Each structure stands twice: as structure tokens, then as C-alpha cells.
Amino acid sequence: MVLLQVLINGLFLGGVYALISLGLTLIFGVIRVINFAHGEILMISMYASFFCFSVLGLNPYLSLIIVIPGMFLVGVLVDQVIIRPIRNAPSYMQIFATVGLSVVLINLALVFFSGDYRSINLAFAKQVVHMGDIGISLSRLIVFISAIAVAWLVWLFLDRTDMGKQIRAIAQDRDAARLMGINPNKIYMITFGIGSAMVGLAGGLIMPLYYVFPSVGAYFVLTAFVVVVLGGLGNMVGALLGGLIIGVIDSLSGYYLDPALKEMVYFLVFLGVLLFKPSGLMGMIGAEEMGLK
Amino acid sequence: MSLLEINNVSVKYGDLVALRDVSLSIKQGGIVSLVGSNGSGKTTLINTLSGLMECSAGSIVFNGRPIQDMPAHKRVDLGLVQIPENRRLFPYMTVLENLEMGSMTHRSRDKRQDNIKKVMHLFPILSKRSKQIANTLSGGEQRMLAIGRGLMSDPELLMLDEPSIGLAPIVVQEIFKAIALINELGTTVLLVEQDVNASLKISSHGYVLENGEITLSGPAHELLGSEKVREAYMGL
Ligand SMILES: Nc1ncnc2c1ncn2[C@@H]1O[C@H](COP(=O)(O)OP(=O)(O)O)[C@@H](O)[C@H]1O
Ligand SMILES: [Mg+2]
Numbered sequence: 001m002v003l004l005q006v007l008i009n010g011l012f013l014g015g016v017y018a019l020i021s022l023g024l025t026l027i028f029g030v031i032r033v034i035n036f037a038h039g040e041i042l043m044i045s046m047y048a049s050f051f052c053f054s055v056l057g058l059n060p061y062l063s064l065i066i067v068i069p070g071m072f073l074v075g076v077l078v079d080q081v082i083i084r085p086i087r088n089a090p091s092y093m094q095i096f097a098t099v100g101l102s103v104v105l106i107n108l109a110l111v112f113f114s115g116d117y118r119s120i121n122l123a124f125a126k127q128v129v130h131m132g133d134i135g136i137s138l139s140r141l142i143v144f145i146s147a148i149a150v151a152w153l154v155w156l157f158l159d160r161t162d163m164g165k166q167i168r169a170i171a172q173d174r175d176a177a178r179l180m181g182i183n184p185n186k187i188y189m190i191t192f193g194i195g196s197a198m199v200g201l202a203g204g205l206i207m208p209l210y211y212v213f214p215s216v217g218a219y220f221v222l223t224a225f226v227v228v229v230l231g232g233l234g235n236m237v238g239a240l241l242g243g244l245i246i247g248v249i250d251s252l253s254g255y256y257l258d259p260a261l262k263e264m265v266y267f268l269v270f271l272g273v274l275l276f277k278p279s280g281l282m283g284m285i286g287a288e289e290m291g292l293k
Numbered sequence: 294m295s296l297l298e299i300n301n302v303s304v305k306y307g308d309l310v311a312l313r314d315v316s317l318s319i320k321q322g323g324i325v326s327l328v329g330s331n332g333s334g335k336t337t338l339i340n341t342l343s344g345l346m347e348c349s350a351g352s353i354v355f356n357g358r359p360i361q362d363m364p365a366h367k368r369v370d371l372g373l374v375q376i377p378e379n380r381r382l383f384p385y386m387t388v389l390e391n392l393e394m395g396s397m398t399h400r401s402r403d404k405r406q407d408n409i410k411k412v413m414h415l416f417p418i419l420s421k422r423s424k425q426i427a428n429t430l431s432g433g434e435q436r437m438l439a440i441g442r443g444l445m446s447d448p449e450l451l452m453l454d455e456p457s458i459g460l461a462p463i464v465v466q467e468i469f470k471a472i473a474l475i476n477e478l479g480t481t482v483l484l485v486e487q488d489v490n491a492s493l494k495i496s497s498h499g500y501v502l503e504n505g506e507i508t509l510s511g512p513a514h515e516l517l518g519s520e521k522v523r524e525a526y527m528g529l
Contacts, residue, residue: 162393162397162402165393165397166397168383168385168386169383169394172383172386173381173383175377175381176381177383178364178365178366179345179365180394180395180442181366181367181369181370181397181398181401182366182394184366
């Protein structure tokens with residue numbers, strides 16, 4: 001029974017990782033930019049949710065209708081201001097740019113919001129439904145379900161809509177897509193917006209569960225990078241599965257070994273995957289060249 | 294008035310001059326062949342017309358509009374469509390999705406269903422394969438899909454870059470037949486082909502490109518009769 005509880009906790013934690021990783025892998029798969037400021041976009045969305053609650057008195061689940069479109073716009077802005085001028089630059093330039101953005105955002109947050117750890121006190125976040133010996137946290141269940149729902153919705157969007165097909169076309173062959181009359185800049189901008197909106201959803205959903213502070217992004221995004229590589233770069237299903245797997249490993253090793261060792265354990269798993277299946281669980285050989293699946 | 298007018302266009306790759314002072318004119322309606330050996334600049338010229346390459350000098354006028362500074366995606370919306378060398382299909386999309394990708398412009402979006410029917414009629418094999426992933430098709434089928442995808446954009450001028458290269462003779466024939474048919478149905482064609490003889494035979498005009506310069510041009514039947522063309526490109 002304890003094992004079942006630990007597994008459920010792991011899956012729920014994995015939902016958080018998956019939700020953050022989905023946006024990261026989408027942006028990488030299409031734009032071919034590793035966004036090192038992804039964690040700071042999470043940080044901004046958590047602060048946004050926090051202030052919606054503390055200043056406007058908005059329930060964090062309700063304020064998602066502000067936070068999600070807001071983060072879409074933030075993503076569009078980052079793409080157009082930071083990424084667009086270096087679209088065709090060597091990748092180390094893009095790394096400098098997004099790492100630089102991350103440092104700037106952390107410091108701006110320090111200046112404006114101070115280094116204090118802040119949280120919101122929401123009775124719902126502590127509600128646990130008991131089924132026999134098993135306790136299920138409702139707020140974590142929501143994150144878990146959202147991760148699966150978002151992965152499915154984004155997949156539907158990419159598979160069925162004209163815009164989604166254009167995004168896949170750009171990811172598979174940019175010049176061929178231009179010859180179809182597709183404007184790459186517009187697609188990149190929208191993709192960055194969608195990836196950031198997904199993180200916005202993640203930030204809003206975890207605000208009732210975690211503290212927010214200027215460098216909170218690094219804490220989650222390091223794991224998200226492991227998830228994205230584990231799942232296969234640019235692979236949405238891989239990000240969902242990878243997130244859940246890392247969550248379960250995290251939870252198992254935290255309970256049966258030592259919470260201090262859990263990061264080490266999933267980094268070992270990570271190295272193992274890279275050693276035996278370098279393209280990731282769902283990835284194909286050369287995925288880093290072919291982009292989004 | 295010509296449909297396409299290229300005036301003194303030059304194009305460089307870094308220091309290498311790939312096209313020098315190229316001028317060319319294409320009238321509405323016919324098939325124009327662009328002939329030249331490997332590396333003479335044919336693909337560069339087509340990419341410049343499409344907007345994938347920039348010209349360092351000269352002007353390109355399409356349907357009376359200067360387009361040399363227009364981004365590639367907008368040129369497609371004017372009906373200037375390229376079917377690239379090596380097909381460049383979307384490898385992980387189905388046949389049907391690849392066709393749909395050809396109709397993402399304002400110009401073509403509303404005609405999507407009609408155009409899919411027309412393409413399937415032109416290449417019946419594609420309708421049998423419509424759910425198949427593009428990179429699992431045979432070479433000939435991929436080439437037909439690439440042409441079909443180009444037709445989906447509702448081209449006014451269709452530029453084909455070596456559409457028959459590497460195909461079995463029987464498939465080559467089918468491709469040439471299709472090109473002639475596409476032209477009969479009203480689309481002007483700019484054709485780059487290795488098979489100079491076959492290409493000039495279905496053309497009204499031809500241009501010969503050598504080391505990035507146009508060295509010969511005229512009605513196709515004159516080029517077919519010219520000593521120089523026969524020696525250099527037909528091994529006669
Ligand atoms: N991406 C490139 N970078 C540098 N030089 C190129 C590039 N593409 C083509 N070239 C050069 O430009 C010239 C014309 O090439 P191309 O247009 O591909 O010829 P063709 O299509 O007639 O075979 C060749 O000398 C080729 O080596
Ligand atoms: Mg060529």
C-alpha cells in the first residue's frame with residue numbers, strides 16, 4: 001500500500017515536470033533553440049499567479065485565464081526581441097542570449113519582488129481525498145490531469161489544424177515550408193507563445209503547492225531538461241512519459257533511499273538512457289536534426 | 294507583356310559569383326527550358342526567383358510587380374511556385390498532409406478540396422497512397438507528390454528543378470506527360486532538366502546557362518537544331 005502511495009505521489013509530481021517539459025520540447029523541436037530562460041518564464045507565471053491572488057484576490061485556478069494568455073504574449077515578446085535577431089546565428093550565440101535573458105530576469109525579480117519565498121494559502125491545496133489507505137491530493141491530481149490533457153490537446157492541434165500542420169512543416173524542413181508560402185517568423189513567434197503559455201499553465205497550477213522566489217525556475221527546469229532529453233528532443237509524447245517517469249523515480253528514491261539522493265538517481269537513469277538510447281525513449285536517430293514529431 | 298522578367302540579375306555565395314548579369318523573359322502560356330551542365334547555376338537561379346536566395350544586383354518582375362525584395366512566402370501567394378530539386382517533401386507527414394501543405398496561402402486555401410481532386414486525377418497512385426508517410430514512398434511516387442504539392446499552390450508560373458532526375462525511363466515519361474498536361478491546362482512552366490532533348494521538345498523557348506551566364510537563347514526548335522547545344526548537352 002505504501003508503494004502504491006509512493007507511485008501515485010511520483011506520478012503527480014511527474015505531472016508537474018511533464019507540464020513544464022512540454023513547452024520546452026515544443027520550442028526546441030520547432031525553433032531549434034534551447035531556451036535556457038524557460039525556468040524564468042515559469043517564475044514569471046508563478047509571480048503573476050501570486051499577485052493575482054494577493055493583490056486582486058483571484059483564485060489561482062481562475063487567474064489562469066489571465067496568466068495563460070499573458071505568458072503567451074511574454075513568449076511572443078521573447079521570441080521577437082531576443083531570438084529573432086539571432087535566428088540564424090551559431091547555436092552558442094543563442095545559448096548566450098537565452099542564458100543572459102535568464103540572468104537578467106532573475107535579477108529583475110530580485111529587484112522588484114525581493115528574494116523572499118512567497119506562497120499562497122489556499123485551503124483547497126491541502127485537501128486530500130482518502131481511498132482506503134491511499135491519500136490523493138486534489139490540487140496535485142489537477143496538475144496530473146492537466147498535463148495529460150494539455151499533451152493531448154497540443155497533439156490534436158499539431159495533427160489536425162492548418163496552423164499545427166504549418167508548425168510541423170517548419171520543424172521538418174524550413175525552406176520547403178517557405179516554398180509553401182509559410183512565413184517562418186510568424187510560426188516561430190506563435191510556437192514560442194504556445195510553449196510559454198504551457199509553462200504559464202504549469203506556473204499557475206503549482207502556485208498553490210510551491211513557494212515562488214526569483215530563482216525557482218532553475219529548480220524545476222534542470223529536471224525539465226533531463227525529461228526532454230530522456231523523452232527525445234522535440235517529442236511531445238516523450239516529454240509527457242519522461243516527466244511521469246522522472247516523477248516516479250524521484251518519489252521512489254526519495255522514499256526508499258534518501259531524499260537527498262533522488263536527483264542523483266534520476267541523473268544516473270538519464271546517463272543510462274543516453275548511453276544505450278542516445279536519441280531518447282521516443283526519439284529517433286537524428287531527431288535533433290529532424291525536429292518535432 | 295511577359296509573365297516573368299529577369300533583368301541583369303547577379304547572385305553570390307560569399308565571394309563566389311554564381312549568376313552574372315542574367316536576363317530572361319517568360320511569356321504567359323508556354324514551357325521555357327533552362328539548360329546547363331552541373332554547377333552552371335540553374336538551381337541558384339530558381340532559388341533566387343523563389344526568394345530563398347537574394348540577388349546582389351538586378352531586378353525580377355513578376356506579373357508587372359518587382360519582387361526581388363519580397364520574402365519567399367509572399368511570392369508563393371502571387372502564384373510563383375517552385376518544385377525543388379530533391380523533392381523536399383515533409384518526410385513525416387502523410388501524402389495527403391503534404392498536399393495540404395501546398396494550399397496554406399490565401400490564394401489556394403479555398404480551392405484545397407478541388408485541387409486535391411485534380412492532383413489525384415493527374416497522379417492516381419497518390420490517391421491509393423494518401424495515408425502513407427511521405428518518406429516511405431518510392432522515388433517516382435515522391436516526385437509525383439512533390440509536383441502535386443506544387444500544383445496545390447495554384448501556380449501561375451511553375452518552376453520545376455530537375456523533376457525527372459534519377460527515375461526509371463517509364464516514370465520519366467509519365468512525369469514529362471504530366472508537365473505537358475499541366476501546361477495545356479493553363480500554367481506557364483519553367484523547366485530545368487538534365488535530359489535536354491526531351492525538355493526542349495516540349496518547350497516553346499530555351500535558355501542555355503554556362504558558368505552563371507546566359508550564353509544562348511531562342512525558340513526551342515532552333516536550340517534543338519543548334520550545333521553547340523547538340524554537342525554540349527546531347528552528346529551528338
Ligand atoms: N550553398 C552554396 N554555397 C556555396 N556555393 C554554392 C552553394 N550552392 C551552389 N553553389 C555553387 O554555385 C554554383 C551553381 O550551383 P547550382 O545553382 O546548384 O548549379 P546547378 O543547379 O546548375 O547544378 C556552383 O558552382 C556551386 O558549387
Ligand atoms: Mg541544380
